[in-house]
Amino acid sequence: MEWLGFVNYAVFMAIFIGxxxxxxxxxxxxxxxxxxxxxxIAGFFAVGAYTSAILTSPFAEGRVGGFDLPVPVGWLxxxxxxxxxxxxxxxxxxxxxxxxxxxATIGVAEIIRLVVKSESWLTNAARGITDIPRPFGDLAxxxxxxxxxxxxxxxxxxxxxxxxxxxxxxxxxxMRAIRDNEDAARAMGKDVPYRRLEAFIFGSALxxxxxxxxxxxxxxxxxxxxxxxxxxxxxxxxxxxxxSGNNRGAILGVAVVWIIWSMSEIVTDRLPHxxxxxxxxxxxxxxxxxxxxxxxxxxxxxxxxxxKRGPRPDPAASGARPPASPD
Amino acid sequence: xxxxxxMLEVEDLVMTYGGFRAVDGCSFSVREGTITGxxxxxxxxxxxxxxxVAGAIPPTSGRIRYLGQDVTDLSTDKRFxxxxxxxxxxxxxxxxxxxxxxxxMVPPRQSGEGLLANWLSPGRVRADEERVRARAVETxxxxxxxxxxxxxxxxxxxxxxxxxxxGRTMMTDAKLVLLDEPAAGVNRTLxxxxxxKIAILxxxxxxxxxxxEHDMEMIEKxxxxxxCMAEGRVLIEGDFATVRSDPRVLEAYLGETVGDAA
Numbered sequence: 001m002e003w004l005g006f007v008n009y010a011v012f013m014a015i016f017i018g019x020x021x022x023x024x025x026x027x028x029x030x031x032x033x034x035x036x037x038x039x040x041i042a043g044f045f046a047v048g049a050y051t052s053a054i055l056t057s058p059f060a061e062g063r064v065g066g067f068d069l070p071v072p073v074g075w076l077x078x079x080x081x082x083x084x085x086x087x088x089x090x091x092x093x094x095x096x097x098x099x100x101x102x103x104a105t106i107g108v109a110e111i112i113r114l115v116v117k118s119e120s121w122l123t124n125a126a127r128g129i130t131d132i133p134r135p136f137g138d139l140a141x142x143x144x145x146x147x148x149x150x151x152x153x154x155x156x157x158x159x160x161x162x163x164x165x166x167x168x169x170x171x172x173x174x175m176r177a178i179r180d181n182e183d184a185a186r187a188m189g190k191d192v193p194y195r196r197l198e199a200f201i202f203g204s205a206l207x208x209x210x211x212x213x214x215x216x217x218x219x220x221x222x223x224x225x226x227x228x229x230x231x232x233x234x235x236x237x238x239x240x241x242x243x244s245g246n247n248r249g250a251i252l253g254v255a256v257v258w259i260i261w262s263m264s265e266i267v268t269d270r271l272p273h274x275x276x277x278x279x280x281x282x283x284x285x286x287x288x289x290x291x292x293x294x295x296x297x298x299x300x301x302x303x304x305x306x307x308k309r310g311p312r313p314d315p316a317a318s319g320a321r322p323p324a325s326p327d
Numbered sequence: 328x329x330x331x332x333x334m335l336e337v338e339d340l341v342m343t344y345g346g347f348r349a350v351d352g353c354s355f356s357v358r359e360g361t362i363t364g365x366x367x368x369x370x371x372x373x374x375x376x377x378x379x380v381a382g383a384i385p386p387t388s389g390r391i392r393y394l395g396q397d398v399t400d401l402s403t404d405k406r407f408x409x410x411x412x413x414x415x416x417x418x419x420x421x422x423x424x425x426x427x428x429x430x431x432m433v434p435p436r437q438s439g440e441g442l443l444a445n446w447l448s449p450g451r452v453r454a455d456e457e458r459v460r461a462r463a464v465e466t467x468x469x470x471x472x473x474x475x476x477x478x479x480x481x482x483x484x485x486x487x488x489x490x491x492x493x494g495r496t497m498m499t500d501a502k503l504v505l506l507d508e509p510a511a512g513v514n515r516t517l518x519x520x521x522x523x524k525i526a527i528l529x530x531x532x533x534x535x536x537x538x539x540e541h542d543m544e545m546i547e548k549x550x551x552x553x554x555c556m557a558e559g560r561v562l563i564e565g566d567f568a569t570v571r572s573d574p575r576v577l578e579a580y581l582g583e584t585v586g587d588a589a
Contacts, residue, residue, distance in 0.1 A: 165446075170432075170439030170456060177421040177432045184419035187381065188495060189407030189435045198442060245423075307425065307479065 004142065011145045017258050018152035019213045023235045024242070024250040025163050026206030032244035032305070033167060034199035035179035036094070037102040041207055042231035043109030046116055047085050048078035048208025049215035049225065053129040054122075056216075060131075063124045071135050075155075075212045082208025083201045085112075090200040094193055109228065117223040128222030132215050152213055156251075159206060164247050166202075175199055176245075229284070234261065237287055241294050243301025252302055261287065333395075334359040334503050334535050335380065340389035342375050342559075349375045351559030353389070357503070362529055362536040364550030364567070366543075368580050372559040373539045374416055377505050380537075381413040382406045393503070408435055410502030414495070414509065416539070418488035422481030426472055429480045429491055430463035433498035459498075466494045470524065486513040493524065496534075503535045504528075510542040522548055543571075555579070 023041055030036040052074035057066030069077075093104040116123045123129065136147035166172055178185040178192055186192050215221040225231070234257065242253020264286060268279035294301065335357040342350040350372040357363045365373050379386045382403035391399045393411055401409075421429050437459060438444045439452040467473050470490045475483060480491060489509055496504045509525070510518050522545055528534045540546050546553060546567060553570045555562045557579035563570055570576055 166442070169445045169452065170437045170459075171442060171445065173424065173428055173432050174440055176424055177429075180421035180423050181419045183383065184415065184421065185432075186403045187383070187407065187413055187415070187419070188433050189404045189499070190432075191404050202442070305423065307477070 008142055008145060011142070011149050013258065013262055015145070015149050015152050015217060016262070017255050018149070018156045019210050019217070020235065020238060020254045020258055021156050021251045022159055022210035022213065023207050023231075024238050024254045025159055025247060026203040026210065027235055027239050028244060028247060028250045029163060029199050029203035029206070032239065032246070032250070033172060033175045033179060034196060035098060036196060036200055036203075037098040038105050038200070038203070039102040039232060039236075040105030040107075040109030040112075041235050042226050042228045043105070043112040044082045044086065044204045044207035045211035045214070045231045046109075046112050046226040048082045048211030049221045050116060050123055050129065050211075051081035051208070052078040052212035053132045053215045053221050057129055057132050060124070060129075063120060063129075064122055066129070066131075071133060071216060074216070075209060078208045078212035079205040082211070083205040086201045086204035087197070090197045094196045094200060106228075106232075109226075109232065113223060113226045113228075116226060123223075126223060128220055129215075130220045132219050132221065134216050134219050137219070148217060152217075155209070155213065159209070160247060160251070163206075167247070234287070237291050239301075240291060241301055243303040243305065245305030246301070246303045249301050249303030256302070257287065257290075260290070332359050333357070334393070335537070336390075336392040337376070337380065338390045338392070340376060340379055340391070341387045342372070342379060342384070343387045348559055350379070350386075353556065353559060353561055355554050355561050355564060357535060357537055359535055360529075360533065361551065362525065362538060362549045364546045364553040365537055365539045365556065366541070366546060366553060366570070367556035367562070371556040371579075373556055374507055376556070377413065377507055377537075377539060381411065381505055383413075407499070410500055411505075412496045412499060412501040412503070413505040414489075414492040414507055416507040416511065418485065418492055420480035420483070420488050420491055422479065424480055425477050426480050426483065426487075426491055427460075427463050427467065427476040430466055430494050430498050431459050433495050434459050434462070435499060462498060466497050469497070470494050471520070486517045489513050490517070490521065490524075493521070497528065497532075501534055503537070506536060506538045506540075508539050508541065510540055510545050518542070518545065525549060 023045065027038065027041060030038045054065040055067050055069045055077045056071055056074035058068050059066055089105070089108050093101050096104060118125060134144070134148060135151055136144050138144070139147060174185070174190055174195065177188070178190060178195055182192055214225070238253040238257045239250050240253070241257060242251065243249025261283065264283045268276055268283060271279055333356045337356065338354050340350055340353045341348065353372065353376055365376070367373055375384070378384045380391055382398070382401060386399065390397060393406070393409065398406055398409070398411070421432065424432065438448065438455045444452055464476070467476050470493065472487060472490055472494070475487060480488065483491065489512065493506070493509060506525070509521055513521060525536060526549060529536060538546070538550060551566050552564055553567050554564045555570050555576050562575050562579055563573050
């Protein structure tokens, strides 16, 4: 059954694309629209994954929980926890200029990774948390995968519509203004630190949700999953390549990069062993090269930030009178 | 120099950078309804004074009173909400927003700026947005920028960006507008237009202006009184003719001649 294997692989890949798309949407809120350089995506991903794992897994000896709660509660909890972690970090770090924020968030993500790795009462340390329930997990393999894909797609659709609507609103306009010129936004009466915090928490909550979907898909979560290479930098490349400031671009970037990333794994795995090990680094190189090429030839990404066009103002209406005072 | 009709009172303002005193005991006041000119040679501390009045930088010492209230410790965005609005010497446009969006972002307390309002009260957000858009369209028309409404602000010319800066101050209920070199980089034709716009806003909207400017023709036409600063201090204050003929002013400019006579 060659085709079944192919379908299974495609579904597997689509699920991952859905999960990464949530991370990319979260980053797009932070970087694409507000200009916040979050280089600690893996940290929020981990907080979401572990929170949902602790909330929904059955009771286990020697660590907190599990509380055996329904899966949607776990996912909500993941968003809340990631948002709560983002709040103090944002409060402290968002005063910093963008490059310092990047350094600070890398540090925070690394701290979270170390906590996850060593605090066995909380996360069961290196052994990780197992027995995480997966919705429709007891169906036959292909059906179960398809059902999970449907759930991921549904969650992504809701998240996409939510973010898209928010961006089209005056809130989104204000955020882009803050990104373009912080001093001017402040001079125009906008409370810049507060608004940045909003975007930081909003984006981080989506990253937490992505982590939760990942944990429930794998049914286990271990510290190895919190690799900054795949959970932070790959997401950055996806967003930059797809087009930061454009939600559809973000999702397209995820699909393109993830397909190349996982296809290249198939290719390298077929090489003789001594080359296969070296080829692993070639994959990283390939992704890096792709980023360079995009930045050189199409810095705005595959789908650039859309330009808002209002109804055309009436050219006949021009005059030398000032507009009447409002109200 | 204190009274009910004083809109802005700057008292003994000092700003030091290390050992350098950029502003060194600057005091002046601005009467409501005037267009007050702020002149002086380069490095006199005019823009630094502006930055302190607008709240962009905290003064080393001294007080700023606006509408009788001490605003020295108030942040920029809070001063904006009191009607104290500034423009920038180097245009600070939101470069990836269109010209129209640049104006539409300005009005305070738009209901769509809340994270939840877009979901809880979409009708109110839409109504607000229509009002804001109409006002922005009108403002663009007033500034004769209608043809670039949908252009990204970053692509506008230097002069158009200056007009957009002025336009932003018209999108709120400003009382006191600080204009930092509105004429710099603007061509002659546009400049005359700009003067006209400022005069109209002063007359019909009741804006009080403080104007930093090197173009003496513009100062002469618009400003009364004129305050001349040098070395971080106010040298003299008075009408244009008085200030212009004062020997100290001529000396401060070190041979740079004041006025169009040169």
